Each structure stands twice: as C-alpha cells, then as structure tokens.
Amino acid sequence: MQAQYSYQAVLSASERIQWRVEDLIGGERRLDFSRPFLPETLARTEALDWLTPAERLTLNQIRGHGYLYVFGLVEEFILPFVLDHARPQLQADDYRVRALLRFASEEAKHIHLFKCFRAAFQADFGTPCEVIGPPQEIARAVLAHHPLAVALVILQIEWMTQAHYVESVQDNADLDPQFTSLLRHHWMEEAQHAKLDTLMVEALAQTCRPYELERAFADYGKIGALLDGGLQQQVAFDLAAFERASGRRLTDPERERLGAVQRQAVRYTFLGSGMTHANFLATVEALNPAARAHIESITPQFC
Numbered sequence: 001m002q003a004q005y006s007y008q009a010v011l012s013a014s015e016r017i018q019w020r021v022e023d024l025i026g027g028e029r030r031l032d033f034s035r036p037f038l039p040e041t042l043a044r045t046e047a048l049d050w051l052t053p054a055e056r057l058t059l060n061q062i063r064g065h066g067y068l069y070v071f072g073l074v075e076e077f078i079l080p081f082v083l084d085h086a087r088p089q090l091q092a093d094d095y096r097v098r099a100l101l102r103f104a105s106e107e108a109k110h111i112h113l114f115k116c117f118r119a120a121f122q123a124d125f126g127t128p129c130e131v132i133g134p135p136q137e138i139a140r141a142v143l144a145h146h147p148l149a150v151a152l153v154i155l156q157i158e159w160m161t162q163a164h165y166v167e168s169v170q171d172n173a174d175l176d177p178q179f180t181s182l183l184r185h186h187w188m189e190e191a192q193h194a195k196l197d198t199l200m201v202e203a204l205a206q207t208c209r210p211y212e213l214e215r216a217f218a219d220y221g222k223i224g225a226l227l228d229g230g231l232q233q234q235v236a237f238d239l240a241a242f243e244r245a246s247g248r249r250l251t252d253p254e255r256e257r258l259g260a261v262q263r264q265a266v267r268y269t270f271l272g273s274g275m276t277h278a279n280f281l282a283t284v285e286a287l288n289p290a291a292r293a294h295i296e297s298i299t300p301q302f303c
Contacts, residue, residue, distance in 0.1 A: 005195040008095040014102050014192045019185050021113045025120055025178070033124065035176040037064025039168035044265035048258060055246045062129055062238050062245065063262070064179060065121050069131045070234065070270060071161075071186070072114030074227075077139035078154050079107045081147075085200055103196050106189045117182060127245035130237040132230045142223055146212070148204040149219030153227075155201055155283060158194035160274030161187060198283055205287050217291045224271060231266045235259060272302030 031037075036057060040046055043063050045056040086100035122128070132138070142150060165187035169180060208216065239259055243250060250258065274280060276299055285292040 005199055007093065007099040007199065010192050010195045011095055011099040011102065014189065017188050021109060021116055024113065024181060024185055025116045029178055031120060031124060031178050032176040033061060036060040036174060037176055037179040038067060039172050039175065041168045042067070042164065042265065042269045044261055047261060055248060058245050059242050061125065062241050065118065065129050066131065066234050066238055067269065068114045068117050068182065072111050073133065073135045073138060074157055075107045075111050076135035077142045079104055079111065080139065081143060081150055081154065082107065099196055103193055110186055113182065127241060129241040132234050138230065141226060145219035145223055146216040148201065148208060148216035149223055151197060151201045151204055152220045153223045155194070155197045156274035156280050158190055158197050159277035159280045161190040162194060163273050163277055201283055213288055217288060228267065228271060231270055232263055235262045235266055238262065267302045272299060275299050275302060
C-alpha cells in the first residue's frame with residue numbers, strides 16, 4: 001500500500017485546531033430542548049407518523065443523547081489502542097510520535113466532552129436515559145481482537161464521523177446550535193484522525209502474513225457483531241426512556257414498529273454509514289479485494 005497521508009502534514013493541520021471542552025459546554029451554553037439534536041437521516045423519527053410532533057422530538061433528543069454517548073464509548077477503546085500503537089514508535093520518526101500522541105490526547109478530550117454533554121443532558125431533560133456499558137468492559141472485549149481488525153473498525157468509525165457531519169449536520173439550520181457545535185468541533189479533529197488511522201492500518205497490514213490478514217478481517221466481523229448487539233440493547237433503553245419521557249404507553253404493535261425503525265436507524269448510523277464510505281472501502285480493497293466485496297455484500301442489512 002502507498003500512503004495517501006503523512007504524519008507531518010496531519011500534525012501540522014491538527015495543531016491549527018484549538019478548542020477546549022470548557023469553551024463548548026457548561027454555564028450559559030445550554031441545550032435547546034425545543035429543537036431536534038440529530039438530523040433525520042440518522043434519527044429516522046419522521047416515518048413514525050403515528051407519534052405526535054412533540055413525541056418525535058422527544059425521541060430525536062433521546063437518540064441524540066445515545067449518539068454522543070456511543071461516540072464516547074468507542075473512544076474508550078480508541079484511546080488505549082492509539083497509545084499502544086505509539087509506544088513502540090517512541091524512538092522512531094518524531095512527526096509520527098507527536099501525531100499519534102496528539103491523536104490520543106484529542107480522543108481523551110472527546111471522552112471528556114461527551115461526559116460533560118451527558119451531564120448537561122441529564123440535568124435538563126428531566127428523564128433518566130439508560131446506556132450500554134460499562135465502556136471499559138466493551139473496550140476490553142474489542143481490544144482482545146487482532147490489532148488490524150481493531151484499526152479497521154476505528155477507521156470505519158472515523159470516516160463515518162466525517163460523513164455524518166458533512167452530509168447531514170453542517171448545513172442543517174433546524175438542529176439545536178449547541179448540539180451542532182459539539183459535533184462540529186468533534187468533526188474538526190476527527191478529520192485528522194481518519195488520516196492517521198489510515199496510516200496505522202497500512203503500518204499494521206505491512207506486518208501481517210496472508211493468514212493474519214484473513215484472521216484480521218474475520219475479527220473485524222466479530223467486533224462489528226459485538227457492537228451491533230450493544231446498539232440493539234441501546235435501542236431498547238431508548239424506547240423505555242421514550243415511554244417515560246413522553247408519558248405514552250406504547251401498544252405491542254407500536255413498540256415493535258418503533259423498535260424495528262430505530263434498530264435499523266442505529267445500525268445505519270454506527271455501522272452502515274461507515275461501511276459504505278468510499279475511503280474506508282478503498283483502504284480495505286488495497287488490503288484484500290475479496291474483503292471489500294464481502295463487506296459490500298452485507299452492507300444492505302445495515303442501511
């Protein structure tokens with residue numbers, strides 16, 4: 001594989017981005033619960049036309065809460081993975097070391113940001129919303145797999161983040177500006193992380209023999225299944241929170257329909273939208289064209 005990016009260029013771009021968690025949330029910077037948090041492409045609440053507009057708004061905001069919580073959760077395994085990748089390189093290329101350490105530092109900042117968001121949401125929303133976890137246990141389960149598999153999952157997530165913001169958020173004036181601000185600042189740094197993780201995937205792949213590549217892609221599928229299971233549980237938590245917050249007791253057919261729509265929505269949000277990203281697929285194809293063909297063959301069930 002031939003690198004598309006360089007550690008020096010990514011580091012330079014990253015150093016031009018400066019923001020603090022304290023400047024984005026807290027104090028007078030409050031969420032606006034009169035407006036949706038997530039774009040419809042991710043929330044998929046409008047199709048639930050048997051709910052009232054106020055109920056669809058409540059569900060959208062619950063989904064927004066889960067969206068940023070899950071981002072924080074996945075960054076709980078990205079952070080130690082990047083540090084583990086950087087550690088053997090400490091005496092190597094200086095730009096590489098600095099770029100990877102900055103990557104890790106920014107992921108730690110994102111975890112902090114999303115914890116602050118969750119505290120702000122819980123303080124003002126008025127209804128408790130359960131979440132999957134604990135994050136450390138999920139991180140442990142993910143990191144038990146082949147390092148290249150973990151790097152591929154992270155790469156999928158990084159490109160997914162780019163697609164969400166660019167395609168559905170940045171020009172959407174209907175969303176809560178405070179929530180949009182969190183997504184924008186997250187996206188700014190993740191744009192560099194996607195490039196760094198591409199370099200990490202390339203470096204890890206160079207050390208793999210053909211049978212190891214096969215194991216890595218098999219493990220990539222296992223991690224995807226693990227995350228998918230967690231997402232389905234998060235939908236169940238979100239539906240319970242919706243009933244508490246809205247005061248609406250769903251009938252069994254309503255609960256099944258709402259659950260089916262939202263299960264597919266979270267699958268697309270966190271799996272399908274990344275699996276279909278052109279840059280992710282290009283990296284996979286460079287490693288193993290058959291793996292790309294397989295991913296594309298199963299993508300429809302996640303979209």
